[in-house]
Amino acid sequence: MSAEPISIYREHYLNVSYGVRSWLFTKDHKRIALLFLASITLFFFLGGAFAVLIRLELLTPQGDLVQAETYNKLFTMHGIIMVFFFLIPSIPAVLGNFLVPMMIGARDLAFPRLNLLSWYIYTIGGLFTLGAIVSGGVDTGWTFYTPYSSVYSNTHVIATAVGIFITGFSSILTGLNFIVTIHKMRAPGLTWFRLPLFIWSNYATALIMVLGTPVIAITLLLVGIERAFGIGIFDPRLGGDPLLFQHLFWFYSHPAVYIMILPGMGVVSELVTCFSRKRIFGYHFVAFASLAIAVLGFLVWGHHMFVSGQSPYAGMIFSLLSFMVAIPSAVKVFNWTATLYKGSISYDAPMLYALGFIGLFTMGGLTGLFLATLAVDVHVTDTYFVVAHFHYIMVGGMVMAYLGGIHFWWPKISGRLYPEGWARFAALVVFVGFNLTFFPQFVLGYLGMPRRYHAYPPEFQVLNVMSTAGASILAVGYVLPMAYLIWSIRYGKRASDNPWDATGLEWQTPSPPPTENFEETPVVTWEAYDYGSKEKVKEPQVA
Amino acid sequence: MPDHSIALAHQFDDIEQQHESAALGMWIFLATEVMFFGGMFLGYAVYRGVYHAAYAQASRHLDVLLGGINTAVLLCSSLTMALAVHAAQLGGRRTVVLFLLATMLLGSVFLGIKGLEYYHKYEERLIPGSHFEFSGPNTNHAQIFFSFYFVMTGMHALHMIVGIGIMLVMTMLTWRGNFSAEYYFPIEMSGLYWHFVDIVWVFLFPLLYLVDRS
Numbered sequence: 001m002s003a004e005p006i007s008i009y010r011e012h013y014l015n016v017s018y019g020v021r022s023w024l025f026t027k028d029h030k031r032i033a034l035l036f037l038a039s040i041t042l043f044f045f046l047g048g049a050f051a052v053l054i055r056l057e058l059l060t061p062q063g064d065l066v067q068a069e070t071y072n073k074l075f076t077m078h079g080i081i082m083v084f085f086f087l088i089p090s091i092p093a094v095l096g097n098f099l100v101p102m103m104i105g106a107r108d109l110a111f112p113r114l115n116l117l118s119w120y121i122y123t124i125g126g127l128f129t130l131g132a133i134v135s136g137g138v139d140t141g142w143t144f145y146t147p148y149s150s151v152y153s154n155t156h157v158i159a160t161a162v163g164i165f166i167t168g169f170s171s172i173l174t175g176l177n178f179i180v181t182i183h184k185m186r187a188p189g190l191t192w193f194r195l196p197l198f199i200w201s202n203y204a205t206a207l208i209m210v211l212g213t214p215v216i217a218i219t220l221l222l223v224g225i226e227r228a229f230g231i232g233i234f235d236p237r238l239g240g241d242p243l244l245f246q247h248l249f250w251f252y253s254h255p256a257v258y259i260m261i262l263p264g265m266g267v268v269s270e271l272v273t274c275f276s277r278k279r280i281f282g283y284h285f286v287a288f289a290s291l292a293i294a295v296l297g298f299l300v301w302g303h304h305m306f307v308s309g310q311s312p313y314a315g316m317i318f319s320l321l322s323f324m325v326a327i328p329s330a331v332k333v334f335n336w337t338a339t340l341y342k343g344s345i346s347y348d349a350p351m352l353y354a355l356g357f358i359g360l361f362t363m364g365g366l367t368g369l370f371l372a373t374l375a376v377d378v379h380v381t382d383t384y385f386v387v388a389h390f391h392y393i394m395v396g397g398m399v400m401a402y403l404g405g406i407h408f409w410w411p412k413i414s415g416r417l418y419p420e421g422w423a424r425f426a427a428l429v430v431f432v433g434f435n436l437t438f439f440p441q442f443v444l445g446y447l448g449m450p451r452r453y454h455a456y457p458p459e460f461q462v463l464n465v466m467s468t469a470g471a472s473i474l475a476v477g478y479v480l481p482m483a484y485l486i487w488s489i490r491y492g493k494r495a496s497d498n499p500w501d502a503t504g505l506e507w508q509t510p511s512p513p514p515t516e517n518f519e520e521t522p523v524v525t526w527e528a529y530d531y532g533s534k535e536k537v538k539e540p541q542v543a
Numbered sequence: 544m545p546d547h548s549i550a551l552a553h554q555f556d557d558i559e560q561q562h563e564s565a566a567l568g569m570w571i572f573l574a575t576e577v578m579f580f581g582g583m584f585l586g587y588a589v590y591r592g593v594y595h596a597a598y599a600q601a602s603r604h605l606d607v608l609l610g611g612i613n614t615a616v617l618l619c620s621s622l623t624m625a626l627a628v629h630a631a632q633l634g635g636r637r638t639v640v641l642f643l644l645a646t647m648l649l650g651s652v653f654l655g656i657k658g659l660e661y662y663h664k665y666e667e668r669l670i671p672g673s674h675f676e677f678s679g680p681n682t683n684h685a686q687i688f689f690s691f692y693f694v695m696t697g698m699h700a701l702h703m704i705v706g707i708g709i710m711l712v713m714t715m716l717t718w719r720g721n722f723s724a725e726y727y728f729p730i731e732m733s734g735l736y737w738h739f740v741d742i743v744w745v746f747l748f749p750l751l752y753l754v755d756r757s
Contacts, residue, residue, distance in 0.1 A: 101554075106554065107553060107554045108553070108554035109554070110554065110555075110564040110568065111564075111568060112552075112554060172575055176568055176571045176572060176575075177568075179567070179571055180564050180567045180568045180571065181564075183564075183567060184560060184563055184564045184567060185554070185555075185560070185564070210571055210574060210575050211574065211575070211578055212578070213575070214575045214576070214578040214579035214581075214582070215578050215579070215581070215582045217579060218579050218580075218582035218583055219582060221694075222582075222583075222586070222694065225690075225694060229671060229672040230672055230673060231671040231672060231686060231687070231690040232683055232686060232687055232690070233586060233687060233690055233691075238683045238686065238687070239594065239683040239684045239686075239687055240687065241589070241590075241593075244586060244589055248582055248585070248586075516553075521556075
């Protein structure tokens with residue numbers, strides 16, 4: 001802990017200037033991270049509102065709350081908002097933006113103006129999509145399958161597609177910035193294998209963002225052109241091939257699934273080590289597992305198309321490759337578990353989220369293997385089993401990690417401590433609510449309940465009621481942190497520089513950090529996660 | 544002579560690091576561009592395999608002469624761009640501006656000829672959509688060919704327009720004396736972009752105009 005008394009006034013990135021302009025024209029990565037935090041929180045609760053309506057409709061077997069058409073729009077907009085406007089930017093654009101330069105001892109990202117531009121692009125794309133929602137919504141599912149999306153749907157496909165197209169450039173710019181920053185701006189002595197694993201996982205994520213996103217951009221562009229001009233690239237009536245769309249779409253959207261989990265894995269590596277006071281078990285394996293997931297992730301898109309009529313040989317290869325993704329994922333889970341072994345574990349709120357992540361991600365991952373198995377997939381395709389599987393990864397995994405990370409770095413971000421008791425309680429509520437929401441969906445799917453219908457046979461009602469009850473608990477679990485984190489900005493106890501006694505460079509600057517992050521560029525002479533070594537160099541040496 | 548402490552952005556330690564970062568960033572951006580155009584090339588290639596006859600027939604409606612002239616024009620513009628970067632490395636000002644203007648001129652000539660070609664296609668009713676007319680049994684499949692023709696050359700032309708815009712800014716900055724033999728890499732980065740756009744055309748021209756023509 002820092003021995004210095006906390007001074008009455010110290011200039012930091014939050015109080016260096018005031019007013020709307022100082023935020024809208026900022027080039028400080030920390031402020032841009034907070035702009036993203038505000039925007040994606042807005043979209044999270046909007047997407048959540050759609051989820052609430054979906055769960056309310058499914059409380060009863062009859063389609064009584066909304067019409068079938070309205071229901072189609074509800075799950076489409078839930079999916080689009082959560083995937084493109086919350087999950088993909090969540091950890092990279094908020095925590096990554098804030099932490100990548102700090103963790104590597106840099107003053108800012110390599111391209112601060114592009115970073116700000118990225119937020120503006122995100123906002124413009126979001127406004128387009130919001131406009132489409134307000135003017136009547138879209139009903140194609142978040143997957144935009146052709147020819148329904150390009151010919152038959154009577155909803156606002158083009159406006160939504162334009163919104164996603166624009167937002168894509170936001171994640172390209174974030175990815176580009178991360179790659180260049182991590183390559184070129186590490187502090188002296190900070191070699192690749194001394195980097196925190198959060199950096200490795202964000203680097204892997206950035207690779208996917210940079211190489212995958214342009215493909216969804218051109219795909220949606222082609223859908224838009226087909227819809228506007230009636231040409232037949234994906235329309236089988238005119239000789240087009242709808243499967244080509246699915247290939248192009250999933251070539252991005254499957255790797256995008258790893259954009260939605262890799263950064264979470266990075267956060268969990270930070271949390272598990274800090275709260276068990278141990279070095280990560282098998283650093284190199286965890287680091288390379290991130291890259292392996294990114295690379296393999298580009299080779300498995302066909303497992304979304306097992307029942308589409310693609311060649312069975314392609315199906316077998318995609319099945320095999322999908323199994324292989326389980327290897328690096330399992331390496332990570334085993335290594336986190338091994339890190340816990342004989343550690344001095346403390347169950348602070350971030351750690352509760354991290355442990356929740358490990359369990360839920362494992363379940364999501366294992367059920368993913370069921371789905372990668374050709375024969376099983378034929379039975380559970382388009383059922384709630386799939387819905388439960390990817391919610392275990394995206395919500396049980398990524399959102400847990402995101403909340404864990406927000407709690408962990410909150411003292412650094414805001415300079416205040418959050419109320420620990422409330423935070424632990426909220427983490428528990430989220431865990432219970434999540435499982436009650438989605439575990440019944442595994443059973444429902446296995447029993448044959450298809451996804452994307454607003455009505456269902458009465459024998460499924462009990463499980464659906466459980467799921468809806470769980471969703472309302474989950475909602476409480478999400479509103480709580482929002483409430484007490486905002487409360488803590490004003491009333492929370494002031495945080496010291498390193499309240500967790502963690503080892504990362506980001507903890508060696510004041511909380512909240514000054515605009516330039518470090519008064520002196522730190523020189524790194526130690527490995528990452530240097531917990532336990534008594535003579536650890538606490539004070540950064542002067543360059 | 545400009546002051547280099549002004550050119551050096553605050554997040555970098557020295558101009559060297561800034562230069563390397565800009566170059567890496569540009570190459571990564573070009574990689575995203577490759578993936579962007581790659582999606583279109585994939586679609587083109589898939590249908591070329593499936594509708595081989597229609598593609599061969601449709602590609603004969605493209606004007607090889609104008610396309611060939613345009614290829615030459617664009618290759619020349621890459622030369623003038625390379626000369627501009629070279630001149631910038633040597634710290635020249637008038638020569639840089641001269642070569643940038645030449646590049647922009649050649650780029651505009653390319654766009655003009657491209658527009659002429661588009662107009663001919665309009666006259667021949669080869670623009671995909673409700674007015675599309677194509678004699679023969681393969682009308683729909685030929686329409687797919689022309690869809691890719693217009694989307695690919697259209698995206699390429701859009702990139703050229705952006706490139707000319709960038710060059711306009713670079714010309715103004717050079718004229719105002721913002722660059723020197725030590726700090727010239729914005730021009731180098733614009734050059735990389737321009738060469739990329741040029742290379743896309745080097746692939747587009749044979750694929751669209753030449754293959755299966757004989």
